[in-house]
């Protein structure tokens with residue numbers, strides 16, 4: 001980003017942009033703070049005023065706004081969670097809620113907003129921008145990495161490493177006792193975290209919502225293990241798997257193979273916490289600066305994405321409607337190594 005000199009050639013459109021808002025929405029993700037810092041400092045460097053909107057769309061509806069200066073975003077780069085807090089707002093899903101939010105933005109003289117969140121957050125921004133022609137720019141922040149048009153979402157790399165560290169520990173006890181562990185990882189509708197952590201940990205089977213027929217692989221593994229008495233293993237289960245979560249699948253396996261020693265470990269919200277990895281910090285910083293750049297270029301209703309390390313602009317309607325595809329090659333590799 002080149003810092004713009006507002007005293008030179010101020011265009012009609014550029015003149016309008018004086019104050020921007022920034023907020024985090026949906027599930028928190030490590031690296032969101034790094035993105036807030038980058039947006040704030042890039043905007044300030046371009047002589048824009050910055051307002052932090054607290055608690056996602058709910059805070060927007062309630063006018064929970066705080067001015068952000070450079071010092072306010074000091075020391076947050078390495079912190080997990082989000083200093084602006086986040087929320088899932090049912091009220092914003094209603095036209096009345098969005099009207100209140102729009103009025104609050106107008107009252108605070110906010111000209112444009114950067115939203116850091118997942119597909120749901122971008123859908124909300126798209127709906128509101130269609131109703132009120134208000135400029136939103138999105139930064140993908142979700143541990144699910146389930147957004148079309150970007151290789152990475154902020155928080156995914158940290159969550160992946162958290163899962164890998166946890167499963168490595170579970171493997172120690174699984175092997176020592178000869179037990180089969182069903183490890184459930186987050187991803188209501190997305191199996192990317194389960195697939196990649198499963199590969200990184202050498203899981204025997206990976207069950208994800210995007211793959212049909214992966215339960216055949218589970219049945220084969222159980223039969224083989226049952227006969228050979230080689231009964232330790234890790235089965236990674238995405239919480240959104242078609243057969244239910246790890247508890248339901250383990251229940252069925254216990255009934256069908258009563259001699260196997262089966263345990264369940266649900267990793268839960270530890271996957272969303274912790275200090276962001278260097279990769280998440282760098283991506284968040286690049287995307288934050290790119291979001292301000294896009295606003296200065298009068299862009300709206302687009303998400304900042306990363307395609308092979310390069311910044312790309314993805315229209316919101318594509319980012320939320322198309323699916324982030326699963327790497328089928330990775331699934332084939334996993335099966336090949338576990339035949």
Ligand SMILES: Nc1ncnc2c1ncn2[C@@H]1O[C@H](COP(=O)(O)OP(=O)(O)OP(=O)(O)O)[C@@H](O)[C@H]1O
Pocket residue numbers: 025026027028057087088089090091092093094117118119120121122123124125127141142143144
């Ligand atoms: N169709 C919609 N219309 C209006 N607002 C919406 C819509 N979908 C989502 N939102 C708003 O966006 C918020 C965040 O969405 P959601 O809870 O799906 O999380 P997300 O942004 O997808 O992040 P993550 O999946 O990582 O938790 C919702 O609580 C709601 O306020």
Ligand SMILES: O=P(O)(O)OC[C@H]1O[C@](O)(CO)[C@@H](O)[C@@H]1O
Pocket residue numbers: 026027028088142143144186187188189239272
């Ligand atoms: O913390 P909550 O609101 O229960 O949300 C859990 C969901 O959020 C995510 O962690 C994404 O943020 C999903 O993987 C998970 O299904």
Ligand SMILES: [Mg+2]
Pocket residue numbers: 026118119120142144
């Ligand atoms: Mg989502």
